[in-house]
Every structure is written in C-alpha cells, then in structure tokens.
Amino acid sequence: MHQYTLIFMENERLLMLPGPVPVPERVRQAMMRQAINHRGPEFGTAYAESAAVLKECFGTKNEVYIISGSGTAGMEAAVANFGRGKRIASLVNGKFGERLRDLGRRYGDVTAIESTWGTPLDLDALAAALEGGVEMVTMVHNETSAGILNPAKDVGKLVRKHDALFVMDGVTSVGGDEVLADEWSVDIAIVGSQKCLAAPAGLAAVAVSDRAWERIAEDRPYYLDLAAYRKNGKKTPMETPYTPAVPLFLALAEAMAIIREEGMAARIARHRRMSASVRAAVSAWGLSMFPQLDAAHAYSNTVTAVVMPEGVTDSALRGTVKRMGIEIAGGQDHLKGKIFRIGSMGAVSAPEILATLAAVQHALKKAGVAGMGDGVGAAAEVLDA
Known part of the structure; x- marks a missing residue:
C-alpha cells in the first residue's frame, strides 16, 4: 500500500472539507x-x-x-x-x-x-x-x-x-x-x-x-x-x-x-453547479443522501453528506482517498462512521471536484460496493453543461 508523494502541489493535500478550504x-x-x-x-x-x-x-x-x-x-x-x-x-x-x-x-x-x-x-x-x-x-x-x-x-x-x-x-x-x-x-x-x-x-x-x-x-x-x-x-x-x-x-x-x-452571481452559480455534480455522482453510485427534506428545506450547496454504504468503514473510504492526497470529511459525534461529507466551497471548481470524485469512486469499489454506476461521468456531465 503506497503513501503517494504529492509532487504537483508542493506536498499540499487537496482539502475537500466543509472548511478549511484551499487558499488561493x-x-x-x-x-x-x-x-x-x-x-x-x-x-x-x-x-x-x-x-x-x-x-x-x-x-x-x-x-x-x-x-x-x-x-x-x-x-x-x-x-x-x-x-x-x-x-x-x-x-x-x-x-x-x-x-x-x-x-x-x-x-x-x-x-x-x-x-x-x-x-x-x-x-x-x-x-x-x-x-x-x-x-x-x-x-x-x-x-x-x-x-x-x-x-x-x-x-x-x-x-x-x-x-x-x-x-x-x-x-x-x-x-x-x-x-x-x-x-x-x-x-x-x-x-x-x-x-x-x-x-x-x-x-x-x-x-x-x-x-x-x-x-x-x-x-x-x-x-x-x-x-x-x-x-x-x-x-x-x-x-x-x-x-x-x-x-x-x-x-x-x-x-x-x-x-x-468573480461576482456574487457567478460565485453562487459555481457553488451550486459543483454541489449538483457531487449529488449526480452520489446518485450514479446508488448511494443515499443523508438529509431528509421537505418542501421548505434543501440540500446544502457547499457540502454533500452521504450515507456510508453498508459494510464500508470510514477508515477504508476516507483512508484510501487520503492516500491519494485528498481529504474529505467524516461524520461528527454520533454520525462518525455513518456518513461521509464532500466539501465544495471556496476556491475550487471542476478539476478539484472530478479528482475528488474519482478518488472516492475508486475507494468505494475497493471497499466492495457492487453495482456502482459512473459517478465521475455523471458529475462531468453536470459540470460541462
């Protein structure tokens, strides 16, 4: 099992967390x-x-x-x-x-x-x-x-x-x-x-x-x-x-x-497009979003919370992603090990989103999740629309 050396970002990890986020x-x-x-x-x-x-x-x-x-x-x-x-x-x-x-x-x-x-x-x-x-x-x-x-x-x-x-x-x-x-x-x-x-x-x-x-x-x-x-x-x-x-x-x-x-209108649109692409990937993978919504509530447009698939541990999922130089978040308090969260806020766009989703998709497959669709492709369709 390799601990990859991060060359292209001066040994910096890509933080795809709900904060802190990459600083330009x-x-x-x-x-x-x-x-x-x-x-x-x-x-x-x-x-x-x-x-x-x-x-x-x-x-x-x-x-x-x-x-x-x-x-x-x-x-x-x-x-x-x-x-x-x-x-x-x-x-x-x-x-x-x-x-x-x-x-x-x-x-x-x-x-x-x-x-x-x-x-x-x-x-x-x-x-x-x-x-x-x-x-x-x-x-x-x-x-x-x-x-x-x-x-x-x-x-x-x-x-x-x-x-x-x-x-x-x-x-x-x-x-x-x-x-x-x-x-x-x-x-x-x-x-x-x-x-x-x-x-x-x-x-x-x-x-x-x-x-x-x-x-x-x-x-x-x-x-x-x-x-x-x-x-x-x-x-x-x-x-x-x-x-x-x-x-x-x-x-x-x-x-x-x-x-x-950038302008606030464009910035809001970018954040919404990124979060929509992550949700498209989650759907393609056959996983469940964590929030339970009614007509008044919505999914966050800056972080996506996903139910951890049955049989997949937090360390297996996030640990594999981390070895690839990317950090995503787990659940807090009583949700530890039950959900994972992908941040999509701040100074990130399509390259960071796609790299993160590719790492997560690999980690899910490695952990034995069967019947997954192409989440990366589904996200790319949203980002390219």
Whole structure:
C-alpha cells in the first residue's frame, strides 16, 4: 500500500472539507510581508474594502465588523451582545445548531427546538415559542454536519411577525450561496473566514441591523463588545478596537478582491453547479443522501453528506482517498462512521471536484460496493453543461 508523494502541489493535500478550504496563492502571498501599523491607513483601507465586499456576501446594507477569532467567536458575539438575559429559541438540526443552543444557555433562557440531525426544523414549534414571548431566535442557515440548507426566509418571516431578533449562522453559506440577510429579516448574521470566503482560518464577520443595535445588552462582553467595534469602525481610517490579526486581515482583503472579480452571481452559480455534480455522482453510485427534506428545506450547496454504504468503514473510504492526497470529511459525534461529507466551497471548481470524485469512486469499489454506476461521468456531465 503506497503513501503517494504529492509532487504537483508542493506536498499540499487537496482539502475537500466543509472548511478549511484551499487558499488561493495570491491570498497566501498577501500574508507574507513585513508587519504594518494596524492604526494606519493601509490597514484601514484593507478593513474597509473587506467589509464592503462582505456586505454584498451577506446581502445587507447594515455595517459589517470583522473580529480576530473563528466563526464561533462571531456566534458568541451575536448572542452575548444581544441575548443576555433574553428568552431565546434555538433551532437545532445539527452540530452547529447545538453550538448556538449551548452559547445561548450561557447568556439567556433557552428553549431548544430540536430535530434529528439532517431533518427539517420544526417551524410550528418555533411559532408556538414566539407566541410565548421568545425575544431571540438562533438558527444555522447551512448545517454542514448534516448537509442540509435550512429555510432562513421562512424563519425570518416568523421572527419578524413577533418582533423578536433573528440570529443566523451563515458561516458556511455566506460567500458561496445566496444569502439575503435584509430581505430575510436577519438581525445578526455571522460568517467565518475559512469556509466559502476561501481565506485562512481565524476571522469572523458579523453584520448587525438597526433593530439589534436598539436592543444591545448593557452587560456586554469585553473583547467581543460589538459596540466597541462599531465605534472604531466609524474612524478614518477604519480600525478595530483591539489589536487585530493583521496578516489574516490582509489575506481576507485579497480573498474579497477575488470575490469581487468573480461576482456574487457567478460565485453562487459555481457553488451550486459543483454541489449538483457531487449529488449526480452520489446518485450514479446508488448511494443515499443523508438529509431528509421537505418542501421548505434543501440540500446544502457547499457540502454533500452521504450515507456510508453498508459494510464500508470510514477508515477504508476516507483512508484510501487520503492516500491519494485528498481529504474529505467524516461524520461528527454520533454520525462518525455513518456518513461521509464532500466539501465544495471556496476556491475550487471542476478539476478539484472530478479528482475528488474519482478518488472516492475508486475507494468505494475497493471497499466492495457492487453495482456502482459512473459517478465521475455523471458529475462531468453536470459540470460541462
């Protein structure tokens, strides 16, 4: 059994995960320079330009603030600044919905509206909770642990009807799929840098509505105090309240330049085409998608979650793919060994998709899956359409 030497990508593995994703060379190069003054005009310009593109990605006219911290820092900022002491309804159908639920419990009184991972959210239970006086609702838009896209528009309509605040985790949809925060009545939206934005890990961005600012908590966190970010964001040049991860901001600015060059409509279409090609391969292989959908829910357009075939182990499938220099994801928590997930987000297109699917197809055949069709060919037909 060979451990193949990766020659053509400088010994770098191809990450086809639901984050982190491959980082374009020009984004990496943006970090490789001498330090700059984070209170100076060069940093301020990079911050302001990044925030402007992020507003397009979020589909918002609200201001966007960038935090030195992972997506979870953005999630905590969203709850800690606006949910302290509030009655919170947390919609859960995967791991990251659970994370928002658990964050909510640190700061407010949470009603958890839980569905089995990968199954539809219970919007009737949400309506009942809102009738009961819930003041904030949290939801993950694109739940990568289960490969399901949740109905943000429907949730936002319910939440606004009852004048509550709507917190939406867009960590793995913003910058890759359609997100219309203002149209969907989202009050606080979050994204992480290492997902669809195709930047290095370590930054989060938060967009905040005027309604949310009116309800900001007095007892706010210190480092994640969004009012401090707002105050410093009004300065010329634009600043963060505390020392930022400057190299990551410079990398993000370059990633945002790439997004602007591609255009959001084209970027969304590319992500949808890639995910559709993966689903075509899954169908040709005779395998089952993991999510169970209704009319309101859809398959994720940035990661595909597939039921592991009977008799195939996680190590046999993903281990074979990894020896070929490609990493795909397994299941999390109770889904370990039960599903595998193929990411299709960020700076990847047909070559990466086809290489990944060829490796997976080989691994499935090697593991003894019988009667498989040509998944690679089915995907190529979608990508070439």
